[in-house]
Amino acid sequence: xxxxxxLAFEGIWSHKLRSIxxxxxxxxxxxxxxTIVSTIKGTNEQIKENLIxxxxxxxxxxxxxxGNEYDLSWNPxxxxxxxxxxxxxxxxxxxxxxxxxxxxxxxxxxxxxxxLDTAFxxxxxxxxxxxxxxxxxxxxxxxxxxxxxxxxxxxxxxxDSTAAKSLFSGVDPVGKEIEFGSDVYTVVGVIGPAEEFTPxxxxxxxxxxxxxxxxxxxxxxxxxxxxxxxxxxPQCVAIKVKNTDVMASVGKKAADLLTEKQIIxxxxxxxxxxxxxxxxxxxxxxMSKSTNTQLVWIASISLLVGGIGVxxxxxxxxxxxxSEIGLKKALGAKKKRILLQFLTEAAVxxxxxxxxxxxxxxxxxxxxxxxxQIPVAxxxxxxxxxxxxxxxxxxxFGLLPATKAANLNPIDALRRV
Amino acid sequence: MSIxxxxxxxxxxxxxxxxxxxxxxxxxxxxQGDYIAIMGPSGSGKSTLMNIIGCLDVPTSGEYVLDGKNLxxxxxxxxxxVRNKYIGFVFQSYYLMPKMDAVDNVALPLLYxxxxxxxxxxxxxxxxGVVGLEDRIxxxxxxxxxxxxxxxxxxxxxxxxxxxxxxxxxxxxxDTKSGAQVMDIFDKLxxxxxxxxxxxxxxxxAKRAKxxxxxxxxxxxxxxxxxxxxxx
Numbered sequence: 056x057x058x059x060x061x062l063a064f065e066g067i068w069s070h071k072l073r074s075i076x077x078x079x080x081x082x083x084x085x086x087x088x089x090t091i092v093s094t095i096k097g098t099n100e101q102i103k104e105n106l107i108x109x110x111x112x113x114x115x116x117x118x119x120x121x122g123n124e125y126d127l128s129w130n131p132x133x134x135x136x137x138x139x140x141x142x143x144x145x146x147x148x149x150x151x152x153x154x155x156x157x158x159x160x161x162x163x164x165x166x167x168x169x170x171l172d173t174a175f176x177x178x179x180x181x182x183x184x185x186x187x188x189x190x191x192x193x194x195x196x197x198x199x200x201x202x203x204x205x206x207x208x209x210x211x212x213x214x215d216s217t218a219a220k221s222l223f224s225g226v227d228p229v230g231k232e233i234e235f236g237s238d239v240y241t242v243v244g245v246i247g248p249a250e251e252f253t254p255x256x257x258x259x260x261x262x263x264x265x266x267x268x269x270x271x272x273x274x275x276x277x278x279x280x281x282x283x284x285x286x287x288x289p290q291c292v293a294i295k296v297k298n299t300d301v302m303a304s305v306g307k308k309a310a311d312l313l314t315e316k317q318i319i320x321x322x323x324x325x326x327x328x329x330x331x332x333x334x335x336x337x338x339x340x341x342m343s344k345s346t347n348t349q350l351v352w353i354a355s356i357s358l359l360v361g362g363i364g365v366x367x368x369x370x371x372x373x374x375x376x377x378s379e380i381g382l383k384k385a386l387g388a389k390k391k392r393i394l395l396q397f398l399t400e401a402a403v404x405x406x407x408x409x410x411x412x413x414x415x416x417x418x419x420x421x422x423x424x425x426x427x428q429i430p431v432a433x434x435x436x437x438x439x440x441x442x443x444x445x446x447x448x449x450x451x452f453g454l455l456p457a458t459k460a461a462n463l464n465p466i467d468a469l470r471r472v
Numbered sequence: 473m474s475i476x477x478x479x480x481x482x483x484x485x486x487x488x489x490x491x492x493x494x495x496x497x498x499x500x501x502x503x504q505g506d507y508i509a510i511m512g513p514s515g516s517g518k519s520t521l522m523n524i525i526g527c528l529d530v531p532t533s534g535e536y537v538l539d540g541k542n543l544x545x546x547x548x549x550x551x552x553x554v555r556n557k558y559i560g561f562v563f564q565s566y567y568l569m570p571k572m573d574a575v576d577n578v579a580l581p582l583l584y585x586x587x588x589x590x591x592x593x594x595x596x597x598x599x600x601g602v603v604g605l606e607d608r609i610x611x612x613x614x615x616x617x618x619x620x621x622x623x624x625x626x627x628x629x630x631x632x633x634x635x636x637x638x639x640x641x642x643x644x645x646x647d648t649k650s651g652a653q654v655m656d657i658f659d660k661l662x663x664x665x666x667x668x669x670x671x672x673x674x675x676x677x678a679k680r681a682k683x684x685x686x687x688x689x690x691x692x693x694x695x696x697x698x699x700x701x702x703x704x
Contacts, residue, residue, distance in 0.1 A: 387556020
């Protein structure tokens with residue numbers, strides 16, 4: 056076998072130009088696949104990094120009706136859905152993989168909040184005591200909600216840094232008052248993520264996914280939510296999970312549990328569904344993946360063409376070396392040995408092509424990454440698969456020429472000189 | 473002791489639509505230590521006979537016993553094994569591997585007999601010594617003269633210590649002097665007990681053999697004992 060590999064290298068080396076031209080199809084195909092796969096992987100890893108970097112290992116579960124999120128901004132209070140109790144919250148926290156569970160009210164469409172003449176049009180949330188720790192948020196200035204804020208129904212609010220900018224335009228919001236209807240709420244602090252993280256934004260989709268906080272959020276203690284809106288609203292649930300891998304499974308379990316416990320009656324159209332950023336990100340990924348899968352198929356055609364090229368050259372090589380084959384058979388070489396010699400040569404040829412293709416692919420991926428600001432990540436399994444695959448191409452397309460060589464009749468082979 | 477025995481060997485080739493009988497009931501017995509020349513004009517069937525004796529081809533009918541073994545019904549790979557074990561070939565145009573040096577060329581048949589590399593080299597070097605090329609061991613074929621190349625080919629043919637050395641016009645491509653050198657080697661090998669069967673159309677070469685057979689139109693004709701005469 057080693058002898059064969061050695062012979063194959065000698066054969067390839069003695070026909071350098073021909074060998075390179077033969078390998079070209081394989082090189083182009085493998086290079087294209089490596090480039091595409093590296094780009095996909097780069098994008099995926101960036102999505103993950105964005106999510107984890109933003110502390111978003113939180114999965115939310117919310118009420119849905121007929122598959123759409125049930126938004127109380129313009130929908131009436133559903134009378135077949137119970138309010139989530141503290142016992143249920145603790146039950147949710149006991150799901151393996153869940154770390155902290157928060158119940159909160161929310162309005163994504165708001166009207167009627169003012170600071171002086173400025174209207175607020177961001178999110179309004181009524182949060183329990185677990186919310187900020189579940190989301191990993193910290194007080195930036197002022198103070199957070201205290202127990203008494205909850206128990207004494209104090210009219211206090213927290214704003215995030217985006218709301219601080221959009222509503223208070225540069226003034227320190229701590230101590231300022233927000234008007235809603237006839238009531239006044241005092242801003243006691245500014246809250247923000249524990250670590251400032253700037254996600255890498257490459258596309259509009261990325262922007263919506265990671266960076267669009269719009270006008271920001273105002274937070275109230277959940278105990279005063281009925282004063283802002285109404286009693287007995289079904290809450291949303293935010294679950295902080297141990298890591299991003301269990302997000303989907305924890306979300307699913309929580310949603311199933313809530314659907315079972317909270318919905319009164321059957322066929323109401325209501326159920327609880329989970330939504331996590333990873334899932335959304337995966338949907339985005341899938342979109343780019345399907346395009347990329349098509350590209351990989353196109354690149355595979357190049358591999359096929361390359362394989363046929365290899366077969367062609369191997370056939371020429373068998374014809375050229377007829378007398379060599381004839382002599383070897385006369386001296387006692389069996390079919391298997393001749394077959395193996397030519398198979399090895401084809402496989403070595405395409406393997407070298409595969410390796411050159413991988414290197415070219417990595418180079419191309421880095422070049423694209425540099426020129427177009429697209430992230431790339433070189434995938435070791437992809438490289439291994441590419442090289443193994445190119446070897447396989449050599450074996451498959453070398454089979455016909457090698458069989459032809461092995462079956463040569465030694466007399467005919469020797470006669471032709 | 474009989475090394476090989478051909479009985480009523482016939483060989484047909486299809487030419488156009490009709491089969492042409494190239495060998496007609498050839499009978500031949502070769503004894504251990506024989507030095508035989510088979511002579512015949514081109515087209516007489518001597519190459520076909522040599523191919524059959526060399527197990528490169530199978531007869532249409534007839535019986536071939538080599539070293540007590542009937543070769544009837546052997547498959548390609550079995551024939552390859554028989555060639556490797558029992559027959560050493562010397563061809564008119566040497567057929568050396570151009571990229572291998574002398575010793576590797578000579579060692580080639582041992583590779584197919586699964587002899588380990590070290591032993592292959594040793595035996596090949598020894599064999600090259602017999603043909604007087606011990607100082608050309610690492611020469612490539614294109615660095616050697618035709619006569620030297622043919623001597624390498626003879627070394628290769630005898631490296632497996634075959635039962636029969638089969639030579640097809642061994643001096644056909646050589647000048648008189650190198651041809652004579654090559655023939656001296658055959659004579660020496662024969663003197664050492666090697667069984668040699670040679671095909672030639674050159675009477676001077678055939679003279680060296682102890683027995684000369686003539687082949688004409690596919691029939692093996694007269695048996696002559698002792699070289700030196702060349703009547704048909």
